[in-house]
Amino acid sequence: MSHARGFMRAVLICPPLHSHLRAFEALAGELTRRGHQAIFLTEPGIALQGGVAQATLPGPPAYPQPRRLLAEIATGARRTDRLCRDAPPLLRDIGPDLILGDQMEPASGLLARALGVPLVSVACAVAMDAEPGIPLPFLGWPHDTTAQGLRRNAGGERVADLLMLPQSRVIRRWAREWKVGDLGRLQDCLSPDLTLSQMVPGFDYPRPVTGARMAQLGPFRRGQMAQDFPSDIQPDAGRPFVYASLGTLQGHRAGLLARIxxxxxxxxxxxxxxxxxCLSDDQARAIPADxxxxxxPQQAVLERADLCVTHAGLNTALECLAAGVPMLALPLTHDQPGVxxxxxxxxxxxxxxxxxRSRVRITDAVRTLLSDSRFRTTARGFAAQGDSWRGAAGAVDEIEALVSPRTRATG
Known part of the structure; x- marks a missing residue:
């Protein structure tokens, strides 16, 4: 079948991170449902769900994702270099009409520019698009457009540039090789035309400059599968019920989990x-939780919860807002301080x-969140808007509006 606006062949590029892959799979599923073709470009060993088409780079499997920041940056730089080195022949064979690139993988922007293919950036986490007054995602600073706030943000960017030197060297080398401009940072490799963001209206800081090219769509995967609450967990309806999680990568922090x-x-x-x-059976048994x-099944649990204690990963935060559940945010890494x-x-x-994060401070915060109805009222206000979040369907609407006029006609 072909869509009325014209067939598109899209190549999807994102880091091999659980939440990013699941978000991109939702986009691929919606593209396919409308009669387009979606092909993931991955390193070997990356398992995808839902029968998504996959083009695999030659060579050994992907490097395991490290937990330490500097090691993670180095691994990311090697991944970018590998994509730039090995992907062009695959892409020429595929002949994509579009590259759908995760903002955290600069190879998508470099490859799109080198091949002359339209690029759409995807912000699975807090958007990287530069905006006056908004700090980088890994900084938990407030929105501040004063001279002091702008100076502070500039200082944070200088520190980030130092940390990201391995990645910047790779970007600069391939940008020079392909003569695609003076590119040297992640932000330089974003789409100038369209960013698809999982943010929901009212949650992000204001973006008067980049807002025109940013579509805030809400979670791409929302409502895709029904979940049942675990039958072996039976909360007492007469007491508050709290759900606590540090996400898929930080669940090894047994000491913090015990304090929570x-x-x-x-x-x-x-x-x-x-x-x-992330914990052994013995470690799990030592946690004094009920x-x-x-x-x-996180969505089903949140529908019953009075409060979520979270690492402030964007997916979990958005699921809490969709369920109208207030949060105690304990950010650990990546964009979690920004969320x-x-x-x-x-x-x-x-x-x-x-x-x-002492036990006393966490206790006081939990009590405040459970007793002050303003937090739940605000969270429920977001949930009441949930039907207007466009998700993956809205993302493909935006893609079609941007790219279809440029695509090849189909029979």
Whole structure:
């Protein structure tokens, strides 16, 4: 079948991170449903869901994703270099009409420019698009357009440039090789035309400059599958029910998880804790929560929860807003400080900085969030808008509007 606006062949490029892959799979599924073709470009060993088409780079499997920041940056730089080195022959054979590129993978922007293919950037996390007054995503600073705020943000960008030197060297080398301009940072490799963001209206800081090219669509995967609440977990309806998770990569932090569980119980709440399979059985048994599980159906759990204690990953934060659940944000890494700052800014929860995470401070925050109805009212306000979030369908609407006039005609 071909769509009325014209067939498109899209190549999708994103880092091999769980939440990013699942978001891109949702986009691929919607593209396919409308009669377009979606092909992931990946390193060997990357498992995809939903029968998505895949073109695999030659050579050994992907490097395992490290947990330490500097090692992660180095791994990302090697991945970018590999994509730039090995992808062009594959892309020429595929003949894409569009590259759909994760903002965290600059190879997508470099390859699109080198091949003369339209690029659409995808912000699975906090958008990287530069905006006066908005700090980089990994900084938990407020939105501030004063001279002082702009100076502080510029200082943060200088620090980021130093940390990202391995990645910048790769970007600059391939930009020179392909004569595609003076590119040297992640931000230089973004689409100048369209960013698809999973942010929901009212949650991000204001973006008067880049807003015209940014579509805030909400979670791409929302509502794709029904989930049942675990039958072996039966919360007492007479007591607050708290769900706690540090995401798929930080569930190994047994000490912090134990303090969260202790704090919730001291605040009079029952707590379900998920560690994403990062703890051994002995470590899990030592966590003083009412229920400890490696994995849970998170959407179903949030529909029953009174509060979520979270690492402030964007996916979890958006699921909380969709369910009308306030949050206690304990950011750890990546863009989580930026997400946590927005949780506090919009009034849907509180955040605690790394130096504020004693059991006493967490207990006080949990009590405040459970007793002050303003946080839940704000979260429910977002949930009431949920039907207007366009998700993956809206993303493909935006792509078709931008790219279809340039695509090849089909029979």
């Amino acid at each position: 569980a202790q704090a919730c119980r001291q605040a009079g709440a029952q707590v379900l804790l998920s560690h994403a399979g 229920w400890v599980r490696p994995f849970v 946590a700052a927005r949780v506090a800014h919009c009034g849907a929860g509180l955040r605690l900085q790394p130096w504020q």
